[in-house]
């Protein structure tokens with residue numbers, strides 16, 4: 001194995017030529033004789049071949065050979081040849097007791113120019129069909145680089161900037177490389193659906209994506225010598241999440257929270273939903289939470305504008321807690337990062353504060369600085385009023401005469417207490433009063449699980465001429481690029 005590893009750094013402009021220079025230096029540092037001998041013996045490792053399971057069980061399928069081809073049995077013997085445009089068709093017999101053709105065998109279909117049509121779609125590589133008396137499992141054997149040409153366009157818009165496409169390509173390659181054997185019990189590496197990566201073959205190839213695949217050929221991301229888990233999502237809405245906070249399990253050093261200012265102008269940076277009471281009670285009934293009137297709503301979250309642990313509903317049948325992930329699923333929300341804006345109060349901005357801490361000693365040093373997470377990102381945009389979610393409920397607070405002292409995404413472990421808020425604005429402690437609510441309003445940020453790379457931010461960084469290595473280094477901490485030698 002002749003692999004070159006390249007360390008790369010945040011905020012340092014990089015280029016392909018630099019990468020190759022570093023690779024060259026690494027090769028030079030090897031004992032010259034062994035490197036030369038190795039190069040003579042073997043120019044490079046072969047490009048890895050991926051086995052992609054195509055769909056589920058096929059009760060019928062056809063393979064067309066645009067440039068002619070052949071059918072081979074599992075012993076490697078050519079048993080049939082096909083002219084250009086000819087089609088091989090297979091289906092389960094309709095009559096009971098009739099034996100399916102090739103039952104119990106694996107057959108292989110090859111195109112003369114390495115391209116085949118499975119049903120109506122073109123694919124590179126060759127196809128394998130494992131035939132049973134219930135149907136066929138079809139596997140596309142395809143070089144990893146050809147596979148990527150048919151994948152990246154489904155993961156990110158093909159009109160995205162070139163460096164953004166390169167970043168997404170490295171992610172897709174790392175994922176594919178690390179997923180070899182993932183579908184091993186089915187004789188495959190990956191499947192062609194969202195379970196792994198959506199793969200549509202030649203139909204998904206784009207003139208803008210091919211250069212991104214070529215420019216990053218063989219490059220994957222590693223941490224501690226292993227390909228990383230390349231999580232990404234559509235929009236983080238201002239900050240990403242630690243992997244363990246979202247999925248549990250061990251924290252991964254390269255999947256840490258980062259503050260992302262790049263997705264601000266993208267879709268779903270901020271979102272809102274109004275859920276009618278009838279829809280809310282119906283959905284809650286499916287979770288065995290039964291009530292007919294809602295008086296108030298609040299959230300449990302580890303920090304302001306952070307992932308919601310629980311939505312807490314104050315109802316005519318008492319207080320009910322529903323998990324944030326359940327709320328997201330029930331109402332098809334873009335993310336589990338939201339606050340509630342109940343009582344129909346003015347909602348120029350919604351802010352959420354950390355739970356109140358009662359010790360005055362803890363609060364005092366923070367008196368001068370009220371840190372508020374708001375739906376604004378710039379103090380100059382500061383709203384006239386904010387709704388602040390505290391442990392004791394939602395508070396409305398008017399803009400103090402001297403202006404908000406800090407408005408921005410809330411970081412660190414500062415807390416906002418109702419005492420501090422009440423000093424900032426006399427109205428702050430006024431608890432909303434009134435009859436039952438007619439809807440539940442949610443205001444949120446981001447789209448997706450918010451772990452790893454933010455695609456909306458990636459596109460903006462590409463527009464601002466960040467290199468793909470800088471983009472990847474921004475979202476994944478402490479990782480290196482490895483160039484697989486093929």
Ligand SMILES: [Zn+2]
Nearest residue numbers: 190191195196
């Ligand atoms: Zn899969």
Ligand SMILES: [Zn+2]
Nearest residue numbers: 236260263454
């Ligand atoms: Zn983002």
